[in-house]
Amino acid sequence: xxxxxxxxxxxxxxxxxxxxxxxxxxxxxxxxxxxxxxxxxxxxxxxxxxxxxxxxxxxxxxxxxxxxxxxxxxxxxxxxxxxxxxxxxxxxxxxxxxxxxxxxxxxxxxxxxxxxxxxxxxxxxxxxxxxxxxxxxxxxxxxxxxxxxxxxxxxxxxxxxxxxxxxxxxxxxxxxxxxxxxxxxxxxxxxxxxxxxxxxxxxxxxxxxxxxxxxxxxxxxxxxxxxxxxxxxxxxxxxxxxxxxxxxxxxxxxxxxxxxxxxxxxxxxxxxxxxxxxxxxxxxxxxxxxxxxxxxxxxxxxxxxxxxxxxxxxxxxxxxxxxxxxxxxxxx
Amino acid sequence: xxxxxxxxxxxxxxxxxxxxxxxxxxxxxxxxxxxxxxxxxxxxxxxxxxxxxxxxxxxxxxxxxxxxxxxxxxxxxxxxxxxxxxxxxxxxxxxxxxxxxxxxxxxxxxxxxxxxxxxxxxxxxxxxxxxxxxxxxxxxxxxxxxxxxxxxxxxxxxxxxxxxxxxxxxxxxxxxxxxxxxxxxxxxxxxxxxxxxxxxxxxxxxxxxxxxxxxxxxxxxxxxxxxxxxxxxxxxxxxxxxxxxxxxxxxxxxxxxxxxxxxxxxxxxxxxxxxxxxxxxxxxxxxxxxxxxxxxxxxxxxxxxxxxxxxxxxxxxxxxxxxxxxxxxxxxxxxxxxxxxxxxxxxxxxxxxxxx
Numbered sequence: 001x002x003x004x005x006x007x008x009x010x011x012x013x014x015x016x017x018x019x020x021x022x023x024x025x026x027x028x029x030x031x032x033x034x035x036x037x038x039x040x041x042x043x044x045x046x047x048x049x050x051x052x053x054x055x056x057x058x059x060x061x062x063x064x065x066x067x068x069x070x071x072x073x074x075x076x077x078x079x080x081x082x083x084x085x086x087x088x089x090x091x092x093x094x095x096x097x098x099x100x101x102x103x104x105x106x107x108x109x110x111x112x113x114x115x116x117x118x119x120x121x122x123x124x125x126x127x128x129x130x131x132x133x134x135x136x137x138x139x140x141x142x143x144x145x146x147x148x149x150x151x152x153x154x155x156x157x158x159x160x161x162x163x164x165x166x167x168x169x170x171x172x173x174x175x176x177x178x179x180x181x182x183x184x185x186x187x188x189x190x191x192x193x194x195x196x197x198x199x200x201x202x203x204x205x206x207x208x209x210x211x212x213x214x215x216x217x218x219x220x221x222x223x224x225x226x227x228x229x230x231x232x233x234x235x236x237x238x239x240x241x242x243x244x245x246x247x248x249x250x251x252x253x254x255x256x257x258x259x260x261x262x263x264x265x266x267x268x269x270x271x272x273x274x275x276x277x278x279x280x281x282x283x284x285x286x287x288x289x290x291x292x293x294x295x296x297x298x299x300x301x302x303x304x305x306x307x308x309x310x311x312x313x314x315x316x317x318x319x320x321x322x323x324x325x326x327x328x329x330x331x332x
Numbered sequence: 333x334x335x336x337x338x339x340x341x342x343x344x345x346x347x348x349x350x351x352x353x354x355x356x357x358x359x360x361x362x363x364x365x366x367x368x369x370x371x372x373x374x375x376x377x378x379x380x381x382x383x384x385x386x387x388x389x390x391x392x393x394x395x396x397x398x399x400x401x402x403x404x405x406x407x408x409x410x411x412x413x414x415x416x417x418x419x420x421x422x423x424x425x426x427x428x429x430x431x432x433x434x435x436x437x438x439x440x441x442x443x444x445x446x447x448x449x450x451x452x453x454x455x456x457x458x459x460x461x462x463x464x465x466x467x468x469x470x471x472x473x474x475x476x477x478x479x480x481x482x483x484x485x486x487x488x489x490x491x492x493x494x495x496x497x498x499x500x501x502x503x504x505x506x507x508x509x510x511x512x513x514x515x516x517x518x519x520x521x522x523x524x525x526x527x528x529x530x531x532x533x534x535x536x537x538x539x540x541x542x543x544x545x546x547x548x549x550x551x552x553x554x555x556x557x558x559x560x561x562x563x564x565x566x567x568x569x570x571x572x573x574x575x576x577x578x579x580x581x582x583x584x585x586x587x588x589x590x591x592x593x594x595x596x597x598x599x600x601x602x603x604x605x606x607x608x609x610x611x612x613x614x615x616x617x618x619x620x621x622x623x624x625x626x627x628x629x630x631x632x633x634x635x636x637x638x639x640x641x642x643x644x645x646x647x648x649x650x651x652x653x654x655x656x657x658x659x660x661x662x663x664x665x666x667x668x669x670x671x672x673x674x675x676x677x678x679x680x681x682x683x684x685x686x687x688x
Contacts, residue, residue, distance in 0.1 A: 125569060146572030155570065163570050168563045173556070177571045180556050190551045 019318070021050070030054055051313035071288070072101035075136060075241050075272035076122070082130035083121050085296075091117035093296035094131065099241070104263065104273040106287030108280060109316055114296035115276045116158065119243045122274065123155040124148045136240060149178050154239035156230055158246050158276075160223075164230045167219035171211055174218055175200040175233050199236075207232040207262075224255030231262055242266065245276040260286060280309060294318045339678040349676045354623050357668035364664045365657065379648055379657070386647025387640035393647070395529040399601065401639030402531075403428070403593040403610065405538040405632055407617030409545055410462075410589030412626040416549060417562040417582050423469065423484025424590040425614025426491035427462035431591025432598045433495050434461030436605040439521035440503060440514055447520040454521060454595055462591015463584040465491060470583035474576040480583075488614065496607050503605060514605040523600035532600030534593075538635075541589065542628035549628070558582060590614065611642070612659075619666040622673075638662065 001024050005011050013024060021028055022042065029039040030053040038053040076099040085091030092114050099105045107115055120126035122133065124145035133141045140148060157163045165174045176196050179185055185196045200214055209228045211221050218226065227247065234242060244263065248256040263286060267273055277283050283290055290307050292300040292315040299315040302308075366376035387397045407424040414421035435458035439450060465487060472478035498514070505515040523532040549555040561568040561578055568575055597609055620638050624630035645658025 123570075124572075144572065145569065146574075149572050157570065159566070162564055163566045166560055166563045166567045169559070173559070176556065177560065177567065180553055186553050189553060190547075191553055191556055193551070 051310060051317060051319075054313055054317075071103045072270055075099055075101050076274070077134040078131065079134070080131035081118075081121060081128055081133060083117050083126050083128055085114075085117055091126075091296050092121060095293075095296075095298045096131075097291060097298060097301065099272045099274060101240070101272050102267055102270045103288045104267050104275055104286050106283035106290045107274065107276040107293055108283050108290055108312055109278070109293035109299075111278055113293045115245065115293055117296070118293070119155065119157070119245050119274070119276060122148075122241075122243050123153060149237070152238065152240040154234035154237055154242040156227075156234055156242065156244045156247055158249070160226050160230050161219065165218050165226060168217050170216055171204065171209075171214045171218055171229065172196050172200045174229065175203060175236075177233065178237060203232040203236055204229070208258075224251045224258070227251060227255065227259055228262075231259065235262070235266060239271055241272045241274070243274045243276075246278065247275070248277075248279065248282060256282075280312065284309070292316055336683055338681045338683055340681050341678055350625060353672035353676050354625075354669060357623075357672045358665055360668045361661055361664035364668075365661045368660065369653070369657070374651075374653060379651065379653055382648050382651060383641070383644025383658075387642075387644040391529075393643055395531050396643045396646075397636060397639040398531045398535060399529075399639070400642045401636040402534045402538055402600075403597050403613040404617050404620050404635035404638055406534065406541070406593035406596065407590050407614050408620040408624065408631045408635055409538065409541055409628060410586045410593070411617055411621040412624070412628065412631060413545070413558075413589070414466075414582055414586040415621060415626050416555075417558045417578065419470075419473070419579065419582055419586075420481045421466060421469075421484050421583060421586050422481055422618065423466060423487050423587070423614070424593075424617050425610060425612065426484070426488035427465045427587040427590035428594040428597070428610055428614050429488075429491040429495050430465040430587075431458035431462035431594030432605060432609055433491075433498065433594075434458055434591070435595035436503075436514060436517070436598050439517040440605070443518045443521075445520060450518075450520045451523065451599070454599055455592065458591045458595025459588040460591070462594060463588035465591070466583040466587020467580060470579050473583075474579040492607075495605060495609070499605055499607055505604075512607055517599070517603050521599055522603060523596060525600065530601060532596060534596030534600050537592065537596065539632065542632050545628040549626075554581075590617075616642075616662055619662055619669070623665065623669050 001011055001013065005026070013020075015021060025042045027039065028042050028045065028050065030037045030050060032054060076097075078095055078097050080094045080096055081092055082090065082094055083092040095114070095118060097105065107118065109115055117126055121128055124143055124147070128141050131141075132139060135148075135151065135153065140151070143151075155164075161167050166177070172193070176185060176191065180191060185192055185199070197214060203209070204211065204214070207228050209232065210225050211218070211229070218229065221229070231247070247259050247263070251259065260282070263273060263275070275283065275286060284304070284307065288304055290300075290302050290304060290312065291298050292312055294315060295318060299318075300312065302312075362380070366380075369376040369379050385393075387393050407428060410427070411421055411424050435454040438445070438453050438457055442450075445453070466484070469478070469480045469483035469487060472483055473480045496512070499512045503514045505511070505513055508515070523534060525532045526535075549558070557568070557573050557578055560571065561573060561575055565575060593613065594609070597613075598605055602609060616638055617635075620631060620634045624634045641658045641661055645655040645661075648657065649655050
């Protein structure tokens with residue numbers, strides 16, 4: 001790349017890895033939320049300044065709330081969990097974490113650093129290649145998805161239309177996705193459409209989902225309503241643990257607010273929530289603990305009142321190796 | 333500036349189009365067929381009229397139409413199970429032949445069995461063989477992601493040649509003047525027919541199956557699983573559904589029903605194993621299933637129409653029109669149905685676009 005630049009070629013290089021920027025770039029522009037938040041000559045900047053520009057503030061504006069104190073028993077414990085990503089390379093690298101009832105554990109990080117793999121490992125969709133997953137005091141490593149669903153693990157995936165909901169099916173059929181075998185909605189062979197319809201209507205009312213009709217394919221619904229329907233279904237299963245990935249992505253302010261309130265309510269009812277997000281504001285607002293993922297590692301893990309956004313930003317950029325000493329020194 | 337053509341996906345394809353598009357497709361196919369007939373110097377109206385009269389105008393023609401319709405119904409029903417899960421079983425023809433082969437084994441080996449044992453035995457064997465013939469591509473698909481379109485298609489040739497081998501070789505009737513035919517089945521191996529016609533009880537089986545399939549597809553847990561897997565495999569996995577298991581089950585059933593078609597054909601119509609048992613029922617059934625939008629009741633009706641097309645094609649031979657006119661019409665129908673399918677899903681938008 002440097003050769004190309006030296007040869008008179010203008011190179012635009014897009015990355016979220018800080019050390020790469022410092023290695024190759026002459027000038028650097030930081031984008032945040034689709035806007036340029038700063039441009040400067042590379043030799044003039046300090047890595048931390050860049051992180052501030054990325055995170056959006058020099059010091060945290062919202063004072064971290066205290067972890068709410070309703071936490072109960074340990075629901076989930078991961079010990080040195082390792083898994084491969086879709087291309088067969090290590091995607092999760094010896095990740096450990098613990099999550100209690102009534103606690104929201106936020107996972108910060110740039111997309112593609114192991115969040116998806118973590119969520120899929122917890123829901124049985126991706127095989128664990130090392131380490132152990134303990135749920136409600138029992139070893140559940142590599143149990144099939146159906147069994148984990150039965151035991152009360154819910155999942156709101158990143159891909160809400162296509163994985164979480166089936167575009168061609170109507171709202172009732174989508175509501176049934178995980179419960180079509182429950183005696184409430186089906187006998188040994190046949191599905192009781194009426195019972196399912198009644199339940200769907202109830203959920204739609206309760207969660208204020210706007211849709212064209214219960215019998216209409218859900219693909220025409222708006223993102224916010226899809227997410228509400230999806231959350232409604234996942235919550236209706238009365239989960240002990242719910243894994244929520246990028247819940248507010250692509251939603252407007254009002255819909256985001258609604259989703260956040262749902263999650264907080266769920267937490268207050270004692271559900272353990274693993275929240276994966278790229279939005280630090282969202283994480284700071286909701287989480288009781290925040291972990292940072294980078295390159296498949298859990299690069300940091302803080303109680304909310306100890307979170308230093310600057311440090312989180314650095315960790316997200318993968319700067320923990322260089323400044324290991326400093327971070328180790330900071331860890332409490 | 334230039335005018336560009338763009339295809340926009342329709343949000344909600346209208347219900348009316350689901351009916352009108354197939355009908356228009358058939359009319360368009362008839363129009364294309366008429367064009368060819370005109371080009372070869374014949375009066376299309378006359379030819380179509382003769383086809384229609386031949387197939388539906390007499391009780392004999394009508395019975396023959398139903399006779400041709402039965403294997404089409406069964407194969408299309410079998411195909412529809414797989415198609416509902418977006419498993420493209422193109423192997424109905426081979427499963428039909430394997431069903432015919434296995435069903436023939438019983439009367440040829442134990443000719444003295446009573447009908448009460450013979451017919452159920454043949455039925456079971458026919459279904460089992462067809463099902464297993466469908467299961468092999470299913471295993472390849474589920475285990476190693478081998479494309480089932482290719483494997484099921486290739487398996488057709490294997491099955492057809494296998495039956496050829498048997499009737500040219502080990503199963504050739506010693507008293508058959510060296511014709512490639514098996515020995516004639518005993519009377520106990522013949523499916524009962526209605527009156528003096530050749531219409532056999534396979535018709536009742538097809539109607540019953542269509543009813544059962546309708547319930548399975550629209551009301552049952554299993555039908556729901558098939559629908560979800562067919563719509564989004566990712567969502568099915570997420571919901572904890574057993575995708576591999578369903579690939580096996582669906583292909584087993586799909587093949588078994590096509591095998592049943594083979595059994596009813598050797599037992600109810602032919603009375604022996606011979607080459608060329610099927611004039612391509614397994615392929616025509618794909619068109620039938622597609623034109624019916626995989627709806628079991630529609631399959632029964634459309635299969636009869638295609639049976640009529642075949643019988644009609646047979647009748648116009650006396651006018652010097654080759655019977656392949658019906659094959660051409662079938663092809664044209666499929667062509668227009670698939671094209672029409674596109675139009676129900678997309679709308680064509682003419683828009684100005686910037687010249688590059």
